[in-house]
Amino acid sequence: MDQFFLKLSPSKSALTLTHGDAIGLIGSCFSDEIAKKLKNAGHLVQSNPWGTLFHPTAMAYQLLDCFNNDLDQRIFERNGLYYSWNTSTLIHGTTKESVQQQLLALKQAFHSFIKNSKILIVTFGSAWGYELKEDQQLVANCHKMPSQLFDKFLSSPYELVQDWVLVLEKLQELNPTINVVFTVSPVRHIKDGIVENNLSKARLIEAVHQLSYEPNCAYFPSYELVIDVLRDYRFFKEDRVHPSAEAINFVWNHFEKTFFDDTTIALNRSVEKVNQMKLHKATQNIEQHLALIKNKEAELSQTNANIVWME
Numbered sequence: 392m393d394q395f396f397l398k399l400s401p402s403k404s405a406l407t408l409t410h411g412d413a414i415g416l417i418g419s420c421f422s423d424e425i426a427k428k429l430k431n432a433g434h435l436v437q438s439n440p441w442g443t444l445f446h447p448t449a450m451a452y453q454l455l456d457c458f459n460n461d462l463d464q465r466i467f468e469r470n471g472l473y474y475s476w477n478t479s480t481l482i483h484g485t486t487k488e489s490v491q492q493q494l495l496a497l498k499q500a501f502h503s504f505i506k507n508s509k510i511l512i513v514t515f516g517s518a519w520g521y522e523l524k525e526d527q528q529l530v531a532n533c534h535k536m537p538s539q540l541f542d543k544f545l546s547s548p549y550e551l552v553q554d555w556v557l558v559l560e561k562l563q564e565l566n567p568t569i570n571v572v573f574t575v576s577p578v579r580h581i582k583d584g585i586v587e588n589n590l591s592k593a594r595l596i597e598a599v600h601q602l603s604y605e606p607n608c609a610y611f612p613s614y615e616l617v618i619d620v621l622r623d624y625r626f627f628k629e630d631r632v633h634p635s636a637e638a639i640n641f642v643w644n645h646f647e648k649t650f651f652d653d654t655t656i657a658l659n660r661s662v663e664k665v666n667q668m669k670l671h672k673a674t675q676n677i678e679q680h681l682a683l684i685k686n687k688e689a690e691l692s693q694t695n696a697n698i699v700w701m702e
Contacts, residue, residue: 399620401612401649406510406570408650410434410658411697413508415501417450419443419516419576421613421634428643433662433698437504440497441531442479445516445580447598448546449531451554452477457502458561464494465526469534476523476530506566510650514613516576518546518594519583545591551598559605571608573599577617579632611649613642658698661691666701 408414414429416422416438426438444450456464456477465476472483473490482497484490505511520529521541533541562569575595580588592614603610617626617634624631626638634642647656665687668680688700 397620397622399612399615401616401645404609404649406609406650407652407655408434408509409652409655409696410699412510413437413504415505415508415511416514417444417454417511418514419445419578421516421574421576421578422512422514424634424639425512425514425613425643425646428639428646430699430701431663431666432659433666433696433700435697435699437501440501441477441494442481444479444531445576446518446520446529446531446546447513447515447551447595448520448529448554449477450513450515451558452529452531454558455561457498457505458565464491465523465528466490469536474532474534476528476532476534479532480534502565505562505569508566508569510570510572511562512572512574512611514574514576515551515595515599516578517580517583517588518551518591518598519580519587520544520546546594548594548597548601551594552601555598555602556605559602559608563606569607571602571605572611573602573608574611575599575614577614577634577638581632611646613646616642616645655696658691658694658696662698662700665691669701 410433413435414437416426416429416436418439420443423438423443426436429436441453444453466473466487467476468474468487472485473487474480474483475490475494478494482490482493484493521533521543522528523530524540524542530541559571562571575592579585580591583591596614599610602608617638621638621641626635626641627633628635647659651659665684668684668687671680688698691698
């Protein structure tokens with residue numbers, strides 16, 4: 392069967408992650424999928440506190456906001472609720488002040504998390520962006536507002552690199568030992584058009600490869616693993632856009648081989664089994680089932696690994 396696939400084995404990273412290492416993720420919905428895998432395997436994770444972001448500059452703005460208390464959150468009202476042009480619709484409230492408080496809390500929490508993180512994984516989604524005509528600034532999400540409020544544009548690799556070089560400088564000041572791993576989401580932004588999506592991905596790939604040469608930075612080929620190795624619509628969901636669970640598992644296995652040693656990978660499997668037991672709703676012998684889970688957690692905790700258990 393292997394003869395029907397191109398071979399791609401990401402190089403083993405010099406950075407080795409273990410349970411207890413703080414792992415931050417930001418970017419496209421594909422980063423959320425990897426975050427789920429990390430959490431299910433017992434790792435310390437914080438992912439997309441501002442919701443899913445697709446454009447690299449929108450991600451850069453939010454990270455820079457962690458270092459600058461003066462940035463404007465650009466809050467607006469729609470149908471009785473308040474949102475920020477800098478975040479996804481995940482962040483909203485019934486008053487402007489409530490949204491401001493949410494954003495302040497998220498900023499402070501992510502600043503603290505990144506300060507002690509071993510790695511930040513950044514997934515670029517699209518080079519297509521939308522600029523609000525009112526202030527001529529990029530929005531992270533159009534929030535289903537009328538299209539005439541925006542101008543659509545395509546960022547160049549140079550622009551994306553310049554935005555992120557500044558972010559990397561600030562990250563190094565905050566946490567000199569942090570590593571940044573860039574990747575490009577294999578999710579197709581088909582609403583832009585097939586040709587336009589490929590043009591966008593090409594610009595993202597060029598940008599992340601330039602950034603991977605910065606100190607303590609690297610590239611992980613999640614895009615190539617799905618688009619070039621699997622390259623079959625049976626590895627996508629029915630929308631032919633989002634990778635299937637099988638494809639996500641395929642990328643996750645390569646991620647493990649890249650950043651974990653054999654001991655940690657084995658522990659990942661053991662933690663996943665316990666979390667699977669938690670998802671099973673026992674209808675009989677419930678106390679026995681809960682006791683078994685507790686014993687399994689205690690047994691794995693004796694490995695001295697800093698496992699973060701899911702509730």
